[in-house]
Amino acid sequence: MATSAMLVARDDAAIETAVARLTERFGTRCATGEAIREQHGHTTTYLTNQPPDAVVFASSTEEVADIVRTCAEFGVPVIPFGTGTSLEGHLNAPAGGISIDLSGMNKIVAVNAEDLDCTVEAGVTRMQLNEHLRDQGLFFPIDPGADASLGGMAATRASGTNAVRYGTMKDNVLALTAVMPDGSIVKTGSRARKSSAGYDLTRLLVGSEGTLAVIAEVTLKLSGIPEAVSAGVCPFPDVESACNAVIMTIQSGLPVARIEFLDEHQVRACNAYSKLDLAEMPTLFLEFHGTEAGVAEQADRFGEIAEEFGGGPFDWATKTEDRSRLWKARHEAYxxxxxxxxxxxxxxxxxxxxxxxxxxxxxxxxxxxxxxxxxxxxxxxxxxxxxxxxxxxxxxxxxxxxxxxxxxxxxxxxxxxxxxxxxxxxxxGQGKMKYMAREHGPALDIMRTLKRAIDPKNIMNPGKIFTLDG
CATH class of the missing domain: 3.30.70.2740 (Alpha-Beta Plaits)
Structure with a gap:
């Protein structure tokens, strides 16, 4: 399967010099072994692995800036790495370069419970954050299938099962600390919930996939753990009925927190892998958040909608262990x-x-x-x-x-x-570049203009999102 690549010339001499400089600065934290380099290229799906020339393990924002400055000096590509769970080749190094591993930057900098926000380093994972928040009655709701890093989730504008109620990363990132292509450190946004002050640089970097900057810290919105949570499973006679029940649920304004579709083939796979015993039919997994009375009312209303489309029975449970088993199976679907x-x-x-x-x-x-x-x-x-x-x-x-x-x-x-x-x-990443022109039309040229202005040497994760030559 072919992938397009941004036209980037590989400069072996420049890369060799940059690796030598980084090895002198970071010692054994600058790794050049084949296995670790391949681990930091694309490994998740079908795309060919294109490893970087070296992997540098950063422990602070200042170290990230130092690495980027060295790469900028020699015109060497920079590829940020969180946990390596992306699916579209974001981590590949088509022109070689330096992978910056941010997994060691895993400090939770601050939790402001009264303001429902927190600041974390980029390597903190969503599960790590939620474990830290649990005793404070708070949680961070964005949950892609993998235990991804929060910096990576911001860079890819991640989503998950809770998006229908809580939104995606673009809705939950308040501010960023980022290292720009020249190695300068900038802070975008603030902890305020709204602002009319200038360009929204936070939203520009969220979803930029490492092509404009390396995200080093993220300030996030938090939510209170709801008083009551109920989850349920509802089979349907066919795919169309299940989808129409979803449409009716959303159009009715029912405040569902999660509503996930699995076709009969996925249900069969989950039964075998996660030891479930669901009917092998198109199925919806649902979850409701609110008060005891509220979630009961929401579940009853959904049951009525499901019945209209031939679905059911709708079985739901409020026990934590039953809900966890259900959503663990959903996250293990791949x-x-x-x-x-x-x-x-x-x-x-x-x-x-x-x-x-x-x-x-x-x-x-x-x-x-x-x-x-x-x-x-x-x-x-x-x-x-x-x-x-x-x-x-x-x-x-x-x-x-x-x-x-x-x-x-x-x-x-x-x-x-x-x-x-x-x-x-x-x-x-690399995998969907060829669809960008049809989806965005002339707006794609504006993206190219921004890329050239912010990253004139084209060192930030080159070969991703779009080509510069049009």
């Missing part, structure tokens, strides 16, 4: 799906469409899967029109690879033509 076709590779892709087009898009995608005889699963954060497809294929079979590539292309064009986007949360 690994569960891989078991459906041993020795196959999986390519996971996502799109997002207006909620009114959800059923149409999902049904067309399922028809495409069946017409081509793919082994594939579908899941989705369908409350906001976002769904994922994981296609399993034999990497040694060129015909299967070509067919999978064609399917992914059709899916992305379909979503864009329906007024949607080629990615709701995975990001662009």
């Amino acid at each position: 690994w569960a799906s891989l078991r459906l076709k041993p020795a196959a590779k999986g390519v996971s892709t996502d799109v997002c469409v207006p909620i009114s087009r959800l059923a149409e898009c999902v049904m067309a995608t399922r028809a495409d899967i069946e017409e081509n005889g793919f082994t594939a699963t579908m899941v989705g954060h369908v409350g906001d029109g976002n769904f994922h497809v994981l296609v399993l294929f034999d990497p040694d079979n060129p015909d299967e690879m070509a067919a999978t590539d064609g399917f992914i292309e059709r899916l992305n064009w379909r979503a864009i033509e329906m007024g949607g986007t080629c990615t709701g949360e995975h990001g662009i």
Whole structure:
């Protein structure tokens, strides 16, 4: 499967000099071994691994700035690395360069419980933060499937199962500390919940995928742990009925916290992998947050909606262990799906469409899967029109690879033509670059202008999001 790359010339002499300088400065924290370099390239899905020339383990914002200044001096690419869970080749080094591993920057700098916010270093993971917050009655709601770093989640504008109620990273990042391409350290935004002061640089960097700056610290909104939480499972006779129930739920204004779709193939995979015993039918996983009376009323109302579309029975529970088991299975869906076709590779892709087009898009995608005889699963954060497809294929079979590539292309064009986007949360990286022109049109040139202005040497994660040459 081919990927486009931003036209970046590799300069071996410059890279060698920069690595020598960084080794002198950081000693054993500048690693050049083949295994560790490959670990810091792309490893998650089908994209070819393109390792950096060295990996430097940073322990502070000042060290990140020092690394970037060295790279800027010699025109060497910089690739930020959090936990390595991205799916679209964000971590690859197509022109070589230096991977900055931020996992050691894992301090929770401050928690301001009264203001419902906190500041963390970029390497703090979402699970680490929530473990720290639990005793204070607070939590951070954005939960992509992996235990990703919060800096990486900001860089890729991550989302998750709670997005329908709590939003995505763009809605929950108040401010950033970032290292710019010249090595300068800037702070964007403040802890205030609103501002009219100048350009919104925070939103510019959130979702920029490391192409404009290295995010070193993140200030986040927090939420109170709700008084009552209930979760439930509801099967449906077919995919269309499940999607239409979702649309009705959202259009009715029911304040659902999570509403996740799993097709029958994904349910079968989760049953086997996570030891569930669900009916192997298109299924919705739901969760409601609020007061005891509120969540009971919300669950009852959803049960009525489900019944209208032939769904049910709607089984729900309030015990923490039952909810945790359910959502653990949902987060393990990727690994569960891989078991459906041993020795196959999986390519996971996502799109997002207006909620009114959800059923149409999902049904067309399922028809495409069946017409081509793919082994594939579908899941989705369908409350906001976002769904994922994981296609399993034999990497040694060129015909299967070509067919999978064609399917992914059709899916992305379909979503864009329906007024949607080629990615709701995975990001662009290398894997989705070819869809950007159709989705954004002339606006893509404005992105290129910003990139050139902020990163004139093109050292910040080059080869991602779009080409500079148009």
